[in-house]
Amino acid sequence: xxxxxxxxxxxxxxxxxxxxxxxxxxxxxxxxxxxxxxxxxxxxxxxxxxxxxxxxxxxxxxxxxxxxxxxxxxxxxxxxxxxxxxxxxxxxxxxxxxxxxxxxxxxxxxxxxxxxxxxxxxxxxxxxxxxxxxxxxxxxxxxxxxxxxxxxxxxxxxxxxxxxxxxxxxxxxxxxxxxxxxxxxxxxxxxxxxxxxxxxxxxxxxxxxxxxxxxxxxxxxxxxxxxxxxxxxxxxxxxxxxxxxxxxxxxxxxxxxxxxxxxxxxxxxxxxxxxxxxxxxxxxxxxxxxxxxxxxxxxxxxxxxxxxxxxxxxxxxxxx
Amino acid sequence: xxxxxxxxxxxxxxxxxxxxxxxxxxxxxxxxxxxxxxxxxxxxxxxxxxxxxxxxxxxxxxxxxxxxxxxxxxxxxxxxxxxxxxxxxxxxxxxxxxxxxxxxxxxxxxxxxxxxxxxxxxxxxxxxxxxxxxxxxxxxxxxxxxxxxxxxxxxxxxxxxxxxxxxxxxxxxxxxxxxxxxxxxxxxxxxxxxxxxxxxxxxxxxxxxxxxxxxxxxxxxxxxxxxxxxxxxxxxxxxxxxxxxxxxxxxxxxxxxxxxxxxxxxxxxxxxxxxxxxxxxxxxxxxxxxxxxx
Numbered sequence: 001x002x003x004x005x006x007x008x009x010x011x012x013x014x015x016x017x018x019x020x021x022x023x024x025x026x027x028x029x030x031x032x033x034x035x036x037x038x039x040x041x042x043x044x045x046x047x048x049x050x051x052x053x054x055x056x057x058x059x060x061x062x063x064x065x066x067x068x069x070x071x072x073x074x075x076x077x078x079x080x081x082x083x084x085x086x087x088x089x090x091x092x093x094x095x096x097x098x099x100x101x102x103x104x105x106x107x108x109x110x111x112x113x114x115x116x117x118x119x120x121x122x123x124x125x126x127x128x129x130x131x132x133x134x135x136x137x138x139x140x141x142x143x144x145x146x147x148x149x150x151x152x153x154x155x156x157x158x159x160x161x162x163x164x165x166x167x168x169x170x171x172x173x174x175x176x177x178x179x180x181x182x183x184x185x186x187x188x189x190x191x192x193x194x195x196x197x198x199x200x201x202x203x204x205x206x207x208x209x210x211x212x213x214x215x216x217x218x219x220x221x222x223x224x225x226x227x228x229x230x231x232x233x234x235x236x237x238x239x240x241x242x243x244x245x246x247x248x249x250x251x252x253x254x255x256x257x258x259x260x261x262x263x264x265x266x267x268x269x270x271x272x273x274x275x276x277x278x279x280x281x282x283x284x285x286x287x288x289x290x291x292x293x294x295x296x297x298x299x300x301x302x303x304x305x306x307x308x309x310x311x312x313x314x315x316x317x318x319x320x
Numbered sequence: 321x322x323x324x325x326x327x328x329x330x331x332x333x334x335x336x337x338x339x340x341x342x343x344x345x346x347x348x349x350x351x352x353x354x355x356x357x358x359x360x361x362x363x364x365x366x367x368x369x370x371x372x373x374x375x376x377x378x379x380x381x382x383x384x385x386x387x388x389x390x391x392x393x394x395x396x397x398x399x400x401x402x403x404x405x406x407x408x409x410x411x412x413x414x415x416x417x418x419x420x421x422x423x424x425x426x427x428x429x430x431x432x433x434x435x436x437x438x439x440x441x442x443x444x445x446x447x448x449x450x451x452x453x454x455x456x457x458x459x460x461x462x463x464x465x466x467x468x469x470x471x472x473x474x475x476x477x478x479x480x481x482x483x484x485x486x487x488x489x490x491x492x493x494x495x496x497x498x499x500x501x502x503x504x505x506x507x508x509x510x511x512x513x514x515x516x517x518x519x520x521x522x523x524x525x526x527x528x529x530x531x532x533x534x535x536x537x538x539x540x541x542x543x544x545x546x547x548x549x550x551x552x553x554x555x556x557x558x559x560x561x562x563x564x565x566x567x568x569x570x571x572x573x574x575x576x577x578x579x580x581x582x583x584x585x586x587x588x589x590x591x592x593x594x595x596x597x598x599x600x601x602x603x604x605x606x607x608x609x610x611x612x613x614x
Binding site: 023026027030032033034036037039040041043044046047048049050051052053054055057068112113116117119120121122125126128129131132133134135136138139140141142143145146147148149150151153155156158190194198221222223226254255258259273276277280281286289290292293294296297298300301304305320 | 328330331334335338339341342343345346348349350352353355356359374415416417419420422423426428429430431435438439440441442443444445446447448449450451452453454455459470471473474480503504505508529532533534535536540551554555558578581582584585588589592593596597600603604
């Protein structure tokens with residue numbers, strides 16, 4: 001029994017050795033690749049992993065002089081301060097509201113635009129709309145703010161000039177709590193719809209032309225074609241886009257809100273990220289702001305992993 | 321789909337509806353930009369409504385706002401900083417992104433899964449603003465242009481797009497080079513990169529636009545007025561109500577402040593607007609690649 005076991009173990013070692021040797025050989029063969037990648041990974045460790053390490057100050061009473069590791073531990077105090085504060089629900093509500101609101105407007109708009117571009121036979125119209133619709137995606141929110149001012153400003157915006165022309169009083173839209181959410185959602189729709197339409201257009205290009213020929217032979221009208229061929233063809237893409245956006249629902253668009261909001265509209269404009277910026281950077285409450293960031297990061301992780309699972313189940317391949 | 325088929329009345333109605341909708345969309349896209357543009361050409365003594373001002377009649381427009389901005393020292397230095405951030409940023413970003421994407425694309429590489437995991441974790445989990453802020457200030461990057469582009473020099477999303485491009489390249493190319501005795505570095509530099517010009521251009525431009533537009537990092541880390549990039553200057557101009565250092569009576573006196581505001585964004589957007597028609601197809605190609613992968 002004993003000798004038999006030794007023999008078997010010996011065999012196992014003998015069988016294993018060549019395998020480890022080839023692994024070693026493969027590693028040696030790729031040594032220049034590792035060397036090549038090492039700088040990128042050093043970058044990754046410094047700029048992506050050190051911040052994760054720094055995030056421990058969420059559990060500390062951070063003192064700038066003591067540094068990250070020198071400040072005293074205080075457990076979950078920062079988290080409980082946040083969850084029990086009156087602004088907690090307001091921030092969650094605003095963040096989710098803007099994310100979902102933007103999705104509700106821009107996804108149907110993008111689907112409509114993609115289908116219209118796909119069906120349009122007038123070449124110049126199609127090309128011009130495409131070019132103009134993609135363009136705003138590349139404008140920063142600083143520039144978008146100037147464009148919004150040109151439309152909404154009480155003193156010389158065109159919308160207010162129209163109101164004045166009809167004898168009304170000019171409205172200060174940007175500081176109006178009722179108008180502000182609409183400005184955020186509609187300006188985002190204006191800026192991003194064209195760009196989000198690309199993914200639907202790509203799906204439309206993949207439709208087998210035979211389907212349309214068959215539909216024409218059967219006497220289907222153009223409306224029926226859209227209803228029974230085009231829309232069903234992009235349905236999976238719509239599902240994926242919606243799931244992806246649900247995965248990032250806590251990112252409500254910091255740059256936009258930060259550029260557009262002001263004190264009078266904080267109650268309807270403040271999202272998690274703008275609040276973190278004000279508390280952390282302007283008020284120096286590093287621990288609290290980090291705790292909120294970590295809170296967002298953990299829920300963001302769960303949402304992303306969850307949405308990726310659903311996408312995988314639905315389409316067979318996920319995001320990563 | 322074929323034009324030989326005679327259009328029925330309902331089909332004609334369909335196409336009329338589609339074309340009308342696109343014309344309306346075009347108007348919605350153009351009018352805000354056009355009204356901002358005409359605003360930037362308003363002279364100081366303009367009388368009339370904005371609707372009136374949207375028609376650029378020759379007797380009621382002036383380039384005073386543009387002349388004032390271009391003659392202003394802070395505007396020129398901000399533009400210079402922005403160009404430096406653009407070029408230095410794109411080069412740095414590609415320097416880190418290309419090897420990373422290439423490494424992850426080699427299917428036979430031992431430890432590839434582990435490396436992929438290292439890249440993926442920060443993509444899925446972000447520790448937030450303050451931990452990053454502590455890092456950048458600790459590294460002594462405050463008041464350097466690198467603070468604007470270095471923290472975002474590797475985007476995991478862009479890396480994954482590039483990786484899937486590299487994976488599409490035929491394996492035989494690399495194999496035959498290996499048989500000829502080429503090192504892995506030679507393969508990347510001599511074979512892979514020349515074939516990857518479109519993706520390098522696309523990803524480089526993604527990074528470039530991002531750095532050009534960034535105002536947040538600049539706001540966090542740059543206090544020195546001489547190092548301000550354009551978006552920060554624009555933001556200061558836009559948020560100023562008239563009694564501000566940017567609206568010194570002598571420098572900007574000839575144009576109304578709202579014209580200065582509108583003109584400043586057009587000047588900042590000009591490089592993009594000029595380049596955009598030529599690079600549009602690369603941008604679109606990049607998203608398509610991303611979407612196929614996703």
